[in-house]
Amino acid sequence: MITRRHLLETAGVGAALAISGLKFSNAEAAGAGLTPGVPDGVASYATMAKLPGKKPLIELSDRPPNYETPLEYLRTAITPNDEFFVRYHLADIPEVDAKTYKIAVGGDGANNQVEITLDDLKKMPAVEVVAVNQCSGNRRGLSKPHVQGVEWGYGAMGCARWKGARLKDILDKAGLKKEAIEIGMDGADGPTVDKTPDFIKSIPVWKAIDPNTIVAYEMNGQPLPHLHGFPARVVVSGWTGTYWVKHVTKINALTKPQGGFWMNPAYRIPLGKFPIRDRFVTQETEANTPITEIVVNSLVTSHREGAKVNPGKVTVSGLAWDGGYGIRTVQVSTDGGKTWSSATLGQDLGPYAFRAWSFDVSAKKGKNSVMVNATNNIGQAQTAGLIFNPAGYHNNVIQNLTLVA
Amino acid sequence: MRIFVVAIAAAVIALPAAAIAEQVIKLKPGLGVDKVEANCQACHSLSYIPMNSPFLNSAGWDATITKMIKAFGAPIDDADAKAIADYLKKNYGI
Numbered sequence: 001m002i003t004r005r006h007l008l009e010t011a012g013v014g015a016a017l018a019i020s021g022l023k024f025s026n027a028e029a030a031g032a033g034l035t036p037g038v039p040d041g042v043a044s045y046a047t048m049a050k051l052p053g054k055k056p057l058i059e060l061s062d063r064p065p066n067y068e069t070p071l072e073y074l075r076t077a078i079t080p081n082d083e084f085f086v087r088y089h090l091a092d093i094p095e096v097d098a099k100t101y102k103i104a105v106g107g108d109g110a111n112n113q114v115e116i117t118l119d120d121l122k123k124m125p126a127v128e129v130v131a132v133n134q135c136s137g138n139r140r141g142l143s144k145p146h147v148q149g150v151e152w153g154y155g156a157m158g159c160a161r162w163k164g165a166r167l168k169d170i171l172d173k174a175g176l177k178k179e180a181i182e183i184g185m186d187g188a189d190g191p192t193v194d195k196t197p198d199f200i201k202s203i204p205v206w207k208a209i210d211p212n213t214i215v216a217y218e219m220n221g222q223p224l225p226h227l228h229g230f231p232a233r234v235v236v237s238g239w240t241g242t243y244w245v246k247h248v249t250k251i252n253a254l255t256k257p258q259g260g261f262w263m264n265p266a267y268r269i270p271l272g273k274f275p276i277r278d279r280f281v282t283q284e285t286e287a288n289t290p291i292t293e294i295v296v297n298s299l300v301t302s303h304r305e306g307a308k309v310n311p312g313k314v315t316v317s318g319l320a321w322d323g324g325y326g327i328r329t330v331q332v333s334t335d336g337g338k339t340w341s342s343a344t345l346g347q348d349l350g351p352y353a354f355r356a357w358s359f360d361v362s363a364k365k366g367k368n369s370v371m372v373n374a375t376n377n378i379g380q381a382q383t384a385g386l387i388f389n390p391a392g393y394h395n396n397v398i399q400n401l402t403l404v405a
Numbered sequence: 406m407r408i409f410v411v412a413i414a415a416a417v418i419a420l421p422a423a424a425i426a427e428q429v430i431k432l433k434p435g436l437g438v439d440k441v442e443a444n445c446q447a448c449h450s451l452s453y454i455p456m457n458s459p460f461l462n463s464a465g466w467d468a469t470i471t472k473m474i475k476a477f478g479a480p481i482d483d484a485d486a487k488a489i490a491d492y493l494k495k496n497y498g499i
Contacts, residue, residue, distance in 0.1 A: 039456065039457065039458060039459070039460055040458070040459065041454075041455040041456055041457065041458035041459060041497070042455070042456050044455045045428075045430055045452055045455050045456075046452075046456075047428075049426065049428070059428055059452075060452065060456060061428065061449065061450045061452040061453060061456070062427060062428035062450050062452070063428075063449060063450040064449065091448065091449065145460065146460035148457050148461065148465070148469065149457075150456070151456050151457065191448070191477075191478075192447060192448050193447060193448055193477070193478055193479065193480065194478070195477075195478020195479075195480070196448065196477045196478045196479075197476070197477070197478075261476055261477075265476075
């Protein structure tokens with residue numbers, strides 16, 4: 001029983017490789033595709049592998065599925081759906097039937113309990129937002145010392161045009177009580193062992209009713225792919241991916257803080273170490289707070305570390321992004337940080353989007369250093385040194401890339 | 406006959422999935438590797454072990470196993486937990 005789908009998927013492997021021109025799909029290629037600095041153990045097993053509907057991605061784990069986007073796919077401000085990274089915590093991931101799909105909206109902080117079908121969602125006023133979805137643990141593999149978790153390099157991030165209904169409009173159908181402090185969210189995916197905590201997250205009410213927080217059913221003009229949360233997922237523009245609950249089935253207004261492993265102790269950052277503006281006060285403790293907005297960051301995507309170039313003009317390009325203030329400048333230094341010059345910025349797709357940039361370097365024979373530092377519209381810039389934290393979050397250390405001419 | 410039917414059913418189920426090759430992780434041979442394979446894969450693929458190596462010390466692997474049992478509810482008995490800890494420290498630790 002070879003299904004039509006099976007044939008399409010199999011055929012897709014060769015087609016994707018032919019189009020991309022990248023010679024991936026074996027362990028050697030994956031090794032070359034890994035970010036320098038991730039734990040040595042990753043290179044011992046990781047391969048480029050292909051999920052249904054995807055180009056080959058770096059397979060860090062297949063159950064639950066954790067697939068990283070290689071650098072070469074991050075050369076545009078919009079990341080195509082088939083190149084977008086995949087991240088799950090729990091391995092029971094049902095294919096949800098759109099016909100019977102419902103979101104139960106209620107909770108003790110709501111006046112009414114209502115159910116919303118996919119059709120209902122699509123009948124609500126539609127909004128679009130271009131926003132970066134970055135895993136909180138992106139670059140965890142580069143932590144010094146190493147910390148435990150999925151050992152991502154640079155590619156646990158992507159940027160898409162998300163279309164859906166505002167979470168505020170959904171909450172208005174149930175009616176928020178003034179006592180509501182958080183909005184809890186649960187998806188259809190769950191654990192394989194009953195005692196494993198289900199992945200349930202919450203955001204403060206102020207963030208939930210932000211016009212850029214939506215329940216999305218489209219990604220880059222396509223129905224949300226299964227691995228990105230079909231039929232609908234939460235998009236919390238500006239905040240890290242942990243809050244972007246996929247296959248969302250329950251939305252609860254809460255008068256007490258959401259409990260559970262995934263709110264505490266997971267996804268916590270030490271208080272006072274990062275220049276964070278967005279606070280989640282109902283979850284704060286004396287020691288730590290939930291991770292909130294993405295810190296300002298940039299990445300060279302035109303070249304890998306140690307890339308060989310010809311002497312003379314070399315155009316270096318990449319991406320810059322932050323948690324929703326937008327990018328003001330991207331500065332490049334070729335003299336080890338003594339002097340900095342502004343890169344040319346690409347199209348502005350909105351404050352939550354990747355901002356492409358490029359800069360012409362004059363490469364000399366031998367080794368050339370290229371440092372990149374992005375600054376956002378409130379003046380925040382990247383850090384010179386790693387701000388260590390036990391979960392390896394918020395790594396926005398200024399990159400120092402070597403090009404060899 | 407019954408075995409034959411089961412074999413056919415397995416083949417039917419396996420074929421569509423064949424498009425997505427399962428990740429194959431060959432752990433280092435050693436005492437306790439069978440306990441690792443028998444317990445850890447219930448919730449996650451074995452890739453998590455080499456991925457998180459080699460940087461955890463003895464206390465780090467102990468803490469990891471405790472987390473899997475206490476925080477994630479992994480049903481691992483004490484004897485297996487010790488065998489798993491010994492194996493991971495020796496083969497994937499520092």
